[in-house]
Amino acid sequence: MASALTDKLSRLVKELRGQARITESNVSDMLREVRMALLEADVALPVVRDFIARVKEKSLGEDVLGSLQPGQVLVSIVSKELAATMGEGVSDINLAAQPPAVILMAGLQGAGKTTTTAKLAKHLIEKRKKKVLTVSGDVYRPAAIEQLKTVTAQAGAQWFPSTPDQKPVDIGLAALDYAKKHFFDVLLVDTAGRLAIDEALMAEIKGLHAALNPVETLFVVDAMQGQDAANTARAFKDALPLTGIILTKTDGDSRGGAALSVRQITGAPIKFAGTSEKLDGLEVFDAERHAGRILG
Numbered sequence: 001m002a003s004a005l006t007d008k009l010s011r012l013v014k015e016l017r018g019q020a021r022i023t024e025s026n027v028s029d030m031l032r033e034v035r036m037a038l039l040e041a042d043v044a045l046p047v048v049r050d051f052i053a054r055v056k057e058k059s060l061g062e063d064v065l066g067s068l069q070p071g072q073v074l075v076s077i078v079s080k081e082l083a084a085t086m087g088e089g090v091s092d093i094n095l096a097a098q099p100p101a102v103i104l105m106a107g108l109q110g111a112g113k114t115t116t117t118a119k120l121a122k123h124l125i126e127k128r129k130k131k132v133l134t135v136s137g138d139v140y141r142p143a144a145i146e147q148l149k150t151v152t153a154q155a156g157a158q159w160f161p162s163t164p165d166q167k168p169v170d171i172g173l174a175a176l177d178y179a180k181k182h183f184f185d186v187l188l189v190d191t192a193g194r195l196a197i198d199e200a201l202m203a204e205i206k207g208l209h210a211a212l213n214p215v216e217t218l219f220v221v222d223a224m225q226g227q228d229a230a231n232t233a234r235a236f237k238d239a240l241p242l243t244g245i246i247l248t249k250t251d252g253d254s255r256g257g258a259a260l261s262v263r264q265i266t267g268a269p270i271k272f273a274g275t276s277e278k279l280d281g282l283e284v285f286d287a288e289r290h291a292g293r294i295l296g
């Protein structure tokens with residue numbers, strides 16, 4: 001794989017060629033370049049440390065030192081490890097529940113929850129032939145409820161009304177009851193986000209989770225969020241049993257290091273990637289392609 005990192009490592013190796021032999025400390029120099037590449041891609045520091053430790057162990061096992069092209073061998077180990085970490089356990093949305101299967105959408109405001117809710121509705125209708133209902137529990141922003149109404153119609157799904165004077169749990173239960181009575185296969189629950197993590201927000205979404213018993217609890221995270229994505233992911237993971245991640249805005253110009261941070265911190269698989277503002281901009285997450293992008 002040709003990447004900026006491969007070029008850097010090749011240059012480093014050329015410099016090393018002048019020396020009698022390649023030593024373990026030379027591999028450490030190469031790993032330092034890998035570390036820089038990951039940090040440049042905005043992977044969180046503790047995640048980088050962990051990752052480098054794993055790569056170091058693997059590279060000792062694969063005899064990087066004895067190979068003719070140590071730089072290439074190391075880059076190949078790094079990309080394989082990246083793809084394996086990010087791709088582990090990837091699967092489509094789990095609907096193995098007594099219908100209606102409830103899917104809870106969690107994440108910060110602006111992450112792309114509402115848009116992604118409609119994208120998922122469209123995916124489930126078109127690819128899985130499901131009857132889908134959406135509902136918004138965002139009682140703080142009437143505009144968010146309206147936004148969900150609009151995009152749900154565009155997705156060809158049905159929308160359940162809610163109003164700012166209601167409690168989110170009551171909204172969720174009313175929508176669930178309606179979905180049962182009208183034989184919906186899936187209920188997608190969009191939730192309120194905040195600009196930053198706060199206790200009230202977490203308590204509220206935990207309450208929704210307890211009341212609705214979702215089969216999927218999806219953490220929606222902006223690929224452009226960089227280092228902050230790690231803290232956000234930790235807070236949501238501590239509050240909720242996350243079953244999957246959707247990485248939005250992968251069409252932006254970030255190198256998308258957030259994917260590795262969020263995957264490693266939550267332990268949940270990255271199921272989909274958002275690739276545009278449009279409702280068909282949702283793709284199954286491709287870990288290998290994303291690994292190449294992180295390495296630059």
Ligand code: GDP
Nearest residue numbers: 109110111112113114115248249274275276277
């Ligand atoms: P919410 O506050 O989490 O519900 O976020 P929204 O769904 O309102 O999305 C915030 C902004 O991000 C909107 O302008 C969306 O059009 C945009 N957005 C969401 N997902 C994507 C994506 O995958 N790519 C791009 N380019 N924009 C996105």
